[in-house]
Amino acid sequence: MSQYRVSVYTGDIDDAGTDANVSITIHGSSRSVGPVDLDNSENNFERGKVDHFTLDLSDVGRMDKINIAHDNSGNKPGWFLNRVVITKDGDTAEFPCSQWLANDETHNTEVDIDRA
Template identity: 70%
Template sequence: MPQYRITTYTGDLPNAGTDANVYITLHGDGGTVGPSDLDNSENNFERGKVDHFTLDLSDVGPVERIHVRHDNSGDKPGWYLERVTVDVDGDHAEFPCDRWLAKDEDDHRTEVELKRA
Protein backbone atom coordinates (compact mmCIF):
# COMPACT_ATOMS: atom_id res chain seq x y z
CA MET A 1 0.00 0.00 0.00
CA PRO A 2 1.63 3.26 -1.09
CA GLN A 3 2.16 6.25 1.18
CA TYR A 4 0.65 9.42 -0.24
CA ARG A 5 2.27 12.63 0.99
CA ILE A 6 -0.32 15.36 0.65
CA THR A 7 0.54 19.01 1.19
CA THR A 8 -2.06 21.78 1.41
CA TYR A 9 -1.29 25.49 1.02
CA THR A 10 -3.72 27.88 2.71
CA GLY A 11 -3.79 31.41 1.31
CA ASP A 12 -2.41 34.41 3.18
CA LEU A 13 -5.67 36.40 3.10
CA PRO A 14 -7.85 37.68 5.96
CA ASN A 15 -9.91 34.80 7.39
CA ALA A 16 -8.34 32.33 4.92
CA GLY A 17 -7.97 29.56 7.50
CA THR A 18 -10.61 27.06 8.53
CA ASP A 19 -11.45 24.94 11.55
CA ALA A 20 -13.73 22.72 9.47
CA ASN A 21 -12.91 19.07 8.82
CA VAL A 22 -11.19 18.67 5.43
CA TYR A 23 -11.39 15.58 3.20
CA ILE A 24 -9.63 14.52 0.00
CA THR A 25 -10.44 11.94 -2.65
CA LEU A 26 -7.74 10.84 -5.10
CA HIS A 27 -8.50 9.78 -8.67
CA GLY A 28 -6.04 8.00 -10.97
CA ASP A 29 -6.13 5.68 -13.95
CA GLY A 30 -6.06 2.76 -11.49
CA GLY A 31 -9.14 3.83 -9.54
CA THR A 32 -10.36 6.14 -6.80
CA VAL A 33 -9.66 6.21 -3.08
CA GLY A 34 -11.29 8.30 -0.38
CA PRO A 35 -12.65 10.47 0.95
CA SER A 36 -9.87 10.56 3.51
CA ASP A 37 -9.78 12.93 6.48
CA LEU A 38 -6.82 15.33 6.40
CA ASP A 39 -5.84 15.60 10.04
CA ASN A 40 -2.75 15.32 12.20
CA SER A 41 -1.65 16.56 15.63
CA GLU A 42 -1.18 20.16 14.44
CA ASN A 43 -3.58 23.09 14.11
CA ASN A 44 -4.12 22.68 10.37
CA PHE A 45 -5.39 24.98 7.64
CA GLU A 46 -4.47 28.30 9.27
CA ARG A 47 -3.85 31.48 7.27
CA GLY A 48 -0.62 31.30 5.23
CA LYS A 49 0.17 27.79 6.53
CA VAL A 50 1.54 24.76 4.71
CA ASP A 51 0.29 21.46 6.14
CA HIS A 52 1.65 17.96 5.51
CA PHE A 53 -0.24 14.69 5.75
CA THR A 54 0.86 11.10 5.10
CA LEU A 55 -1.87 8.63 4.17
CA ASP A 56 -1.54 4.89 3.55
CA LEU A 57 -4.08 4.31 0.78
CA SER A 58 -4.80 1.89 -2.03
CA ASP A 59 -2.84 2.42 -5.23
CA VAL A 60 -4.72 4.50 -7.83
CA GLY A 61 -1.78 4.90 -10.21
CA PRO A 62 -0.61 8.41 -11.10
CA VAL A 63 -3.00 10.88 -9.45
CA GLU A 64 -4.74 12.83 -12.23
CA ARG A 65 -7.38 14.72 -10.24
CA ILE A 66 -8.45 15.27 -6.66
CA HIS A 67 -11.67 16.24 -4.93
CA VAL A 68 -11.25 18.45 -1.83
CA ARG A 69 -14.09 19.39 0.48
CA HIS A 70 -14.82 20.49 4.03
CA ASP A 71 -17.87 19.94 6.22
CA ASN A 72 -18.50 23.66 6.92
CA SER A 73 -18.12 23.12 10.68
CA GLY A 74 -16.65 25.55 13.21
CA ASP A 75 -17.08 29.28 13.82
CA LYS A 76 -15.40 30.43 10.59
CA PRO A 77 -15.44 27.46 8.20
CA GLY A 78 -14.56 29.34 4.98
CA TRP A 79 -11.15 28.32 3.58
CA TYR A 80 -8.95 29.85 0.88
CA LEU A 81 -7.05 26.97 -0.69
CA GLU A 82 -4.09 27.99 -2.87
CA ARG A 83 -3.01 24.55 -4.00
CA VAL A 84 -2.44 20.92 -3.11
CA THR A 85 0.50 18.69 -3.96
CA VAL A 86 0.48 14.88 -3.91
CA ASP A 87 3.70 12.86 -3.81
CA VAL A 88 3.77 9.08 -4.12
CA ASP A 89 6.48 6.67 -5.26
CA GLY A 90 8.57 9.41 -6.90
CA ASP A 91 5.60 11.02 -8.68
CA HIS A 92 4.95 14.67 -7.82
CA ALA A 93 1.58 16.16 -8.81
CA GLU A 94 0.50 19.81 -8.45
CA PHE A 95 -3.15 20.83 -8.18
CA PRO A 96 -3.65 24.62 -8.34
CA CYS A 97 -6.83 25.96 -6.75
CA ASP A 98 -6.61 29.67 -5.75
CA ARG A 99 -10.20 29.98 -4.57
CA TRP A 100 -12.48 30.03 -1.56
CA LEU A 101 -14.23 26.93 -0.33
CA ALA A 102 -16.94 28.79 1.57
CA LYS A 103 -20.70 29.19 1.76
CA ASP A 104 -20.29 32.99 1.79
CA GLU A 105 -17.62 33.48 -0.93
CA ASP A 106 -17.23 32.90 -4.69
CA ASP A 107 -19.72 30.24 -5.86
CA HIS A 108 -20.78 29.33 -2.26
CA ARG A 109 -19.40 25.79 -2.56
CA THR A 110 -17.33 23.98 0.08
CA GLU A 111 -15.84 21.50 -2.39
CA VAL A 112 -13.80 21.57 -5.56
CA GLU A 113 -12.42 19.11 -8.07
CA LEU A 114 -8.91 19.93 -9.22
CA LYS A 115 -7.00 18.61 -12.23
CA ARG A 116 -3.30 17.91 -12.27
CA ALA A 117 -1.32 20.87 -13.62
Protein backbone atom coordinates in the same frame (compact mmCIF):
# COMPACT_ATOMS: atom_id res chain seq x y z
CA MET B 1 -0.76 0.02 -0.54
CA SER B 2 1.07 3.21 -1.39
CA GLN B 3 2.25 6.06 0.77
CA TYR B 4 0.96 9.48 -0.24
CA ARG B 5 2.61 12.62 1.13
CA VAL B 6 -0.01 15.36 0.91
CA SER B 7 0.92 19.03 1.36
CA VAL B 8 -1.98 21.48 1.61
CA TYR B 9 -1.28 25.18 1.10
CA THR B 10 -3.77 27.62 2.64
CA GLY B 11 -3.79 31.09 1.08
CA ASP B 12 -2.24 34.10 2.78
CA ILE B 13 -5.25 36.46 2.66
CA ASP B 14 -7.65 37.72 5.34
CA ASP B 15 -9.77 34.97 6.94
CA ALA B 16 -8.21 32.30 4.68
CA GLY B 17 -7.96 29.64 7.41
CA THR B 18 -10.62 27.21 8.56
CA ASP B 19 -11.33 25.00 11.55
CA ALA B 20 -13.70 22.85 9.49
CA ASN B 21 -12.94 19.17 8.89
CA VAL B 22 -11.19 18.69 5.53
CA SER B 23 -11.18 15.53 3.41
CA ILE B 24 -9.61 14.51 0.13
CA THR B 25 -10.38 11.98 -2.61
CA ILE B 26 -7.58 11.08 -5.02
CA HIS B 27 -8.53 9.99 -8.54
CA GLY B 28 -6.03 8.14 -10.69
CA SER B 29 -5.63 6.18 -13.87
CA SER B 30 -6.66 2.89 -12.24
CA ARG B 31 -9.02 3.84 -9.37
CA SER B 32 -10.05 6.42 -6.80
CA VAL B 33 -9.52 6.41 -3.04
CA GLY B 34 -11.32 8.43 -0.42
CA PRO B 35 -12.71 10.51 0.93
CA VAL B 36 -10.01 10.47 3.59
CA ASP B 37 -9.93 12.96 6.47
CA LEU B 38 -6.86 15.21 6.59
CA ASP B 39 -6.03 15.55 10.26
CA ASN B 40 -3.02 15.34 12.55
CA SER B 41 -1.96 16.80 15.89
CA GLU B 42 -1.34 20.27 14.41
CA ASN B 43 -3.70 23.25 14.14
CA ASN B 44 -4.28 22.69 10.43
CA PHE B 45 -5.44 24.95 7.60
CA GLU B 46 -4.44 28.30 9.09
CA ARG B 47 -3.73 31.39 6.98
CA GLY B 48 -0.46 31.14 5.03
CA LYS B 49 0.36 27.71 6.43
CA VAL B 50 1.43 24.48 4.72
CA ASP B 51 0.08 21.32 6.35
CA HIS B 52 1.62 17.89 5.72
CA PHE B 53 -0.13 14.53 5.92
CA THR B 54 1.08 10.99 5.23
CA LEU B 55 -1.63 8.61 4.02
CA ASP B 56 -1.33 4.86 3.40
CA LEU B 57 -3.89 4.13 0.68
CA SER B 58 -4.52 1.86 -2.27
CA ASP B 59 -2.50 2.68 -5.37
CA VAL B 60 -4.54 4.81 -7.80
CA GLY B 61 -1.97 4.65 -10.61
CA ARG B 62 -1.06 8.04 -12.11
CA MET B 63 -2.72 10.77 -10.02
CA ASP B 64 -5.03 12.75 -12.33
CA LYS B 65 -7.47 14.69 -10.18
CA ILE B 66 -8.47 15.35 -6.58
CA ASN B 67 -11.64 16.36 -4.82
CA ILE B 68 -11.05 18.35 -1.65
CA ALA B 69 -13.88 19.37 0.64
CA HIS B 70 -14.75 20.57 4.11
CA ASP B 71 -17.83 20.01 6.27
CA ASN B 72 -18.53 23.72 6.92
CA SER B 73 -18.16 23.24 10.69
CA GLY B 74 -16.63 25.59 13.24
CA ASN B 75 -16.41 29.36 13.51
CA LYS B 76 -15.84 31.04 10.11
CA PRO B 77 -15.55 27.76 8.18
CA GLY B 78 -14.77 29.41 4.83
CA TRP B 79 -11.33 28.42 3.52
CA PHE B 80 -9.08 29.82 0.80
CA LEU B 81 -7.18 26.89 -0.67
CA ASN B 82 -4.09 27.84 -2.64
CA ARG B 83 -2.92 24.42 -3.85
CA VAL B 84 -2.30 20.78 -2.97
CA VAL B 85 0.89 18.86 -3.79
CA ILE B 86 0.95 15.06 -3.52
CA THR B 87 4.01 12.82 -3.80
CA LYS B 88 3.69 9.06 -4.26
CA ASP B 89 6.49 6.69 -5.28
CA GLY B 90 8.61 9.55 -6.68
CA ASP B 91 5.71 11.04 -8.67
CA THR B 92 4.87 14.59 -7.57
CA ALA B 93 1.53 15.99 -8.69
CA GLU B 94 0.45 19.60 -8.20
CA PHE B 95 -3.20 20.60 -8.00
CA PRO B 96 -3.56 24.42 -8.19
CA CYS B 97 -6.73 25.93 -6.76
CA SER B 98 -6.50 29.57 -5.53
CA GLN B 99 -10.16 29.83 -4.62
CA TRP B 100 -12.58 29.97 -1.71
CA LEU B 101 -14.34 26.91 -0.43
CA ALA B 102 -17.03 28.76 1.47
CA ASN B 103 -20.81 28.86 1.55
CA ASP B 104 -20.77 32.65 1.94
CA GLU B 105 -18.28 33.27 -0.90
CA THR B 106 -18.78 30.60 -3.57
CA HIS B 107 -21.73 28.61 -2.15
CA ASN B 108 -19.55 25.52 -2.44
CA THR B 109 -17.43 23.70 0.15
CA GLU B 110 -15.74 21.31 -2.25
CA VAL B 111 -13.81 21.47 -5.49
CA ASP B 112 -12.50 19.08 -8.14
CA ILE B 113 -8.96 19.99 -9.23
CA ASP B 114 -7.18 18.55 -12.25
CA ARG B 115 -3.47 17.84 -12.12
CA ALA B 116 -1.40 20.74 -13.43
